[in-house]
Amino acid sequence: MDNTFGIDIIPDNDVQRIEALKRYKILDTPPEHSFDNLAKLAARIFKVPVSLISLVDAEQVYFKANIGMGKATGAARGVSLCSLAVLNPEVTVFENAPEEPCLLSNPNVAGKFGLKFYAGAPITTPDGFLIGTLCIIDQKPRTFSGEDREILKRLAGVVMDEIELRLSSIEEAEKLQLHIEEIAAINEELRTSNEELVHTELILHNSINALSLSEARAKYMIADAPVAIGVLTGTALIVESANTKILELWGKTNTVINQPLHIALPELEGQPFLGILKNVLLSNTPFFGNELKAFLVRNGRLEEAYFNFVYHPVKDSSGQAASIMIVATEVTEQIRYRQEIEDLNHQLAAINEEISSTNEELLSANLELKAVQEDLLGTNTLLAASEELKNIAIEQAKLGIWYQDTLSKKVIFSNRLKEFFGYYTDEEMSYEATIAQIREDYRDNVVREMELAIANGRSYDMEYPVVEFRSKQLRWLRATGKLNPALNGKEAYFSGTMIDITEQKEDDQRKNDFISMVSHELKTPLTSMNGYIQILALKAASNADTFAASVLERAGKQTKKMTTMINGFLNMKRMETGKIPIYKSVFDMAELVRETEEETIATISSHRVIFAPVARTFLEADRDKIGQVINNLISNAVKYSAEGSTIHVACTGKGNTVQVSVKDEGMGISEHDQARLFDRFYRVERKEMETIAGFGIGLYLCDEIVRRHGGKIWVESVLQAGSTFHFNLPC
Ligand code: ADP
Numbered sequence: 023m024d025n026t027f028g029i030d031i032i033p034d035n036d037v038q039r040i041e042a043l044k045r046y047k048i049l050d051t052p053p054e055h056s057f058d059n060l061a062k063l064a065a066r067i068f069k070v071p072v073s074l075i076s077l078v079d080a081e082q083v084y085f086k087a088n089i090g091m092g093k094a095t096g097a098a099r100g101v102s103l104c105s106l107a108v109l110n111p112e113v114t115v116f117e118n119a120p121e122e123p124c125l126l127s128n129p130n131v132a133g134k135f136g137l138k139f140y141a142g143a144p145i146t147t148p149d150g151f152l153i154g155t156l157c158i159i160d161q162k163p164r165t166f167s168g169e170d171r172e173i174l175k176r177l178a179g180v181v182m183d184e185i186e187l188r189l190s191s192i193e194e195a196e197k198l199q200l201h202i203e204e205i206a207a208i209n210e211e212l213r214t215s216n217e218e219l220v221h222t223e224l225i226l227h228n229s230i231n232a233l234s235l236s237e238a239r240a241k242y243m244i245a246d247a248p249v250a251i252g253v254l255t256g257t258a259l260i261v262e263s264a265n266t267k268i269l270e271l272w273g274k275t276n277t278v279i280n281q282p283l284h285i286a287l288p289e290l291e292g293q294p295f296l297g298i299l300k301n302v303l304l305s306n307t308p309f310f311g312n313e314l315k316a317f318l319v320r321n322g323r324l325e326e327a328y329f330n331f332v333y334h335p336v337k338d339s340s341g342q343a344a345s346i347m348i349v350a351t352e353v354t355e356q357i358r359y360r361q362e363i364e365d366l367n368h369q370l371a372a373i374n375e376e377i378s379s380t381n382e383e384l385l386s387a388n389l390e391l392k393a394v395q396e397d398l399l400g401t402n403t404l405l406a407a408s409e410e411l412k413n414i415a416i417e418q419a420k421l422g423i424w425y426q427d428t429l430s431k432k433v434i435f436s437n438r439l440k441e442f443f444g445y446y447t448d449e450e451m452s453y454e455a456t457i458a459q460i461r462e463d464y465r466d467n468v469v470r471e472m473e474l475a476i477a478n479g480r481s482y483d484m485e486y487p488v489v490e491f492r493s494k495q496l497r498w499l500r501a502t503g504k505l506n507p508a509l510n511g512k513e514a515y516f517s518g519t520m521i522d523i524t525e526q527k528e529d530d531q532r533k534n535d536f537i538s539m540v541s542h543e544l545k546t547p548l549t550s551m552n553g554y555i556q557i558l559a560l561k562a563a564s565n566a567d568t569f570a571a572s573v574l575e576r577a578g579k580q581t582k583k584m585t586t587m588i589n590g591f592l593n594m595k596r597m598e599t600g601k602i603p604i605y606k607s608v609f610d611m612a613e614l615v616r617e618t619e620e621e622t623i624a625t626i627s628s629h630r631v632i633f634a635p636v637a638r639t640f641l642e643a644d645r646d647k648i649g650q651v652i653n654n655l656i657s658n659a660v661k662y663s664a665e666g667s668t669i670h671v672a673c674t675g676k677g678n679t680v681q682v683s684v685k686d687e688g689m690g691i692s693e694h695d696q697a698r699l700f701d702r703f704y705r706v707e708r709k710e711m712e713t714i715a716g717f718g719i720g721l722y723l724c725d726e727i728v729r730r731h732g733g734k735i736w737v738e739s740v741l742q743a744g745s746t747f748h749f750n751l752p753c
Contacts, residue, residue, distance in 0.1 A: 023081060024100040027124045031105045035151070039108075040080055042151035046189050049077060049084055056184050060156070061087035064177050068170065070139070070158040075181055076104040077145075077154035086154070101129055107142030107155040113171040114155075116140040118163035139164040141171070143178035145185065156181050250352075253336070255345040259283040259299055262345060271329075271352055273320025289319050299346055302333045306343045309333040313353055327354045422520040424503075426453075429513060439520055442499060444490030461487040461496070472503065476516065479505040483697055485523060498527040530703070534594075541591040548588065552581045594702070594719050604644045604730055611680050611753075612636040614645060615673050618652050628665045631656065634672040639680045641753035643731050648751070651724045651735075655684040655747045658721070661714055663688025663744070679733070679750040690741040699737060700725040724749070 025031055033039060043049065057075050065073035072090035076083045083102040085095055099105045103125070107114040116122050119131045119138050130137040142157030156178040244251050250268035254261060261278050269276060278286035283296065290296055293316060302309050311331045317324050331350035335343035422439025426432070435456075437447035443459055445451045460468050464486040475482040481504035487496050503518030555578050562570035619633040652671070659669045667687040674681055691699065695706045705711060705718040721735075728735045728749045739745035 024098065026101055026128045027106060028127070029106075029124055031099070031109065033109055033152075036080070039151045039153065042147050042149065043077060043079065043153040046153070046185050047192055048086060048185060048188065049079055051086070053087060054188070056188075057087040057181065058089070060177065060181055060184065061089040064156055064158055064174065065089050067173060067177075068141075068158045070160045070164075072159035074104070074157050074159070075145070075154065076102065076142075076157065078102075078104055078108045078152075083154075090159075103128070103130065103137075103140045104142055104155040104157055107157060108144055108152040111144060111146065111152065113141060113143045113174050115142075115166045115171065117165055136161050138162050139166075141166050141174055143171075143174040145178050145182050147182065148186075250331075250348070250350040252348045253345050254283055254299065254348065257300065257303060259296070259346070261286050268348065268350065271318075271327075271350065273318050273325075287318070289317060289324065293317060299333055302335050302346055303343050306335050306337070308335060311350075313357060327352055328357045329353065420522065422522075424518050424520070426516040427513065428505075428515055442497060442520055442522060443488060444492045444495075455491075456488075459488045459491065461489060468501075475503060476505065479507070481505075481697075485527075485701075487527075496524075497522060498524040533703075537591045541588045544588055545585075545592070548581060548585055552578070552585065555581060590717075590719060590723065594723060604647065604727075606642050606644055608640055608642045609645045611639040611641060611673055611682075614649055615652070615671070615682075618649060618656070619671070621653075622656060626656075626660060629660050629663070630666070630668045631660075632668060632670050634670065634674075636673040637675060639673070639675050639753060641680055641751055643751060644727070647727045648731075651727055651749060652682060652684070654720045654724050655682075655749075658747070659684050659686035659688065659745075661716070662686065675753070676750065678752055680753045681748055681750040683746055683748045685744065685746040687744040690743050691737060691739040691745055692741055696737055696739060700735065 061073040061075050065071070070090075073087075074085050074089070074091060075087040076085055076096075078099060081099055083097050083099050083104050085091070085097075088094060096102075103114075103116070106124075116125060117139060119125045119128075119140060122131075125131045125137075128137075129135075137159055139160035139162065140157060142155035144152040145154040145156060146152055156174065158174065244263075245265050248267060250265065250271045252261065252264040252268040260280060260282055262280075264272075264274075264276065264279060269278070272278070272287055274286060283299070284290060294314075295316065298309050298311075309332070311329060311333075313328050313330060316327055316329060318327055319325075320327075329350050330353050331348060334347045334349070336345045336347055338344040420438065421436075422442050423436040424439055425434045433453040435451055440447055440449065440451050443451060443456055457465065457469060468484055468486050471482050471484055474480075481502065483500070483502045485498060485500045487498050489495070490497055499520050500523045501518060501520045503516060506515050506517060508514040555574055559571060559574040559578065562568075562574055615633060615636045619631075622631050622633075656669065656671065663669070663686040669687075670683075670685040672683045672685075674683075689708075689710060691706060698704050699706075700721050701718075702722040703718040704722070705716060725735050728751065731751050733749055733751040735747070735749035737745055737747050
């Protein structure tokens with residue numbers, strides 16, 4: 023702040039002083055008459071041209087009243103002489119300012135205005151703060167007496183009073199304003215509550231209307247309510263009102279209205295209700311009845327009925343019970359239902375018990391089933407293991423396997439089987455291809471056998487050569503097949519196995535070649551030996567050497583046996599190569615059997631061989647070979663049954679065939695062996711067999727001979743019980 027006085031013009035308490043000034047809310051307010059008049063009065067008393075009431079703020083001096091200083095409303099604190107006056111509680115006087123050193127540079131003094139005289143009395147608040155001045159100014163020097171000072175001081179006191187007065191009137195006005203505002207707010211509230219009141223009145227009005235309406239409705243409702251309602255008045259319990267339902271319940275009409283209850287419902291005498299009602303009136307407390315039984319005359323007869331009800335005392339203005347309201351519902355039906363339900367419940371409990379015992383049974387059955395299931399699981403595991411074993415066996419046995427669906431006719435071949443026919447495992451191989459690869463001379467026969475097996479549902483077991491697809495090499499296969507009937511929901515299907523028997527066949531071939539060679543070689547010396555034996559026998563006979571004759575006879579028999587055996591081998595060889603000749607002639611079977619009988623009786627003494635009578639039956643066949651078959655069967659029966667046992671031979675005509683049967687009581691043949699019995703070189707492997715000589719070609723030759731004649735040979739046998747061999751021939 024610019025200060026022209028050269029001295030400090032800010033008092034120590036300036037902050038508090040300014041606070042005190044601000045309290046009066048007078049700073050920067052427009053001129054007011056009271057202050058103007060006081061300034062005018064000062065100017066007039068001291069006959070000066072200028073009088074000011076100034077208020078000294080922090081930076082500025084405000085003129086609250088300005089007489090003679092034009093339109094100025096204030097001056098800077100650093101210029102105004104009043105700034106000096108507020109430093110002094112007494113009146114500050116400069117009688118001739120230009121002579122005052124501190125005012126020399128003051129623009130009011132040194133400037134155009136040319137101030138010469140200044141006297142300022144401080145305006146002091148009651149608590150001692152100098153907030154401004156009442157000052158008088160002149161442009162001429164003057165003297166200012168002590169009396170003058172006193173008057174100015176008093177006038178400044180009046181200004182202070184006026185400021186105080188002004189403040190209190192401001193505060194009053196503010197309070198008033200507050201009051202007015204409060205009243206306005208109250209007014210506003212009153213206005214809204216008034217509005218609410220008007221609204222409430224409207225609602226009330228509507229409610230009254232609604233009430234009167236609902237009262238009317240209530241009356242109707244009570245009258246037609248589905249609950250029984252009635253009112254009894256006074257100790258006499260006069261029926262004041264009774265709705266339709268209660269009348270119905272009582273079994274009465276509205277004639278009972280205005281009658282005492284005991285007259286309206288005379289049947290109540292002796293029942294507890296009249297007493298209870300009187301008690302309600304006396305005690306002034308309600309009574310609640312729950313499923314109470316009552317006897318009422320309804321429809322002209324006394325009925326038992328049950329009720330839920332309340333007897334409610336209705337108080338008069340004095341608070342005393344004057345009447346009773348009855349509200350009741352009949353629950354007879356419910357009680358009856360409940361009784362029925364209880365009965366049912368009893369029955370259900372019994373059933374429940376039965377069920378729980380059944381449950382227990384089921385539980386134990388369940389446990390058993392569980393055990394069975396566990397067994398099955400075990401079996402399953404075993405089955406899986408046996409399946410595994412089967413696979414291993416198939417692999418080890420180098421078995422080819424095929425499967426044919428009976429419906430789709432589609433055939434599935436195992437990889438090994440494909441290999442047999444010369445196919446790669448990932449190549450498709452058709453059923454037709456496998457047939458085409460069967461060597462021509464076997465093909466038709468194989469197809470026929472397979473078709474027969476399928477048609478009759480029986481199994482087959484054949485050996486045949488096939489030509490490999492690529493290398494054209496010959497391979498011998500043994501093929502089996504059978505129909506597996508539908509089972510466990512699975513359709514029927516054909517399946518079979520094939521095994522490579524090339525090596526075995528080659529062995530056989532070598533064996534055959536050797537045997538036929540040996541047989542050939544043996545045949546000539548044997549024939550000569552036979553000749554020599556016959557010569558010797560003749561000689562012994564002529565010499566009557568009976569011993570030599572009998573020895574030579576036995577030697578002759580053995581040689582004959584040997585010749586037959588060698589002939590058998592040679593026949594077999596011829597048979598295989600298709601070279602065995604069949605010489606057919608017409609002959610009587612009965613005669614052939616008779617001849618066989620004679621021969622048998624002459625040669626077999628170890629067994630009883632019984633021939634059944636045979637009717638004359640002519641057929642065209644190779645007589646010697648058929649005789650050979652019968653002889654073979656008889657000698658087998660002898661070989662494979664105990665000494666002294668019986669053998670039956672029969673020959674019967676059956677339709678267009680003649681059937682020969684040879685039955686023994688011997689060791690029998692297992693089913694497994696029966697299937698292969700007619701194979702070449704096949705012999706049953708059993709302990710007893712070790713002592714019985716044979717090569718396994720007899721039955722093979724029989725089968726060949728019979729088949730060449732268009733007949734069939736088969737066996738029926740039970741182990742240890744005996745066997746019967748049959749063959750038939752067309753005639
Ligand atoms: P073998 O020379 O061995 O008798 P076969 O071809 O005549 O040859 O017979 C083949 C096999 O059939 C015999 O080894 C024997 O095991 C069995 N066999 C034949 N006939 C009978 C029978 N009547 N009772 C029991 N087994 C028999």
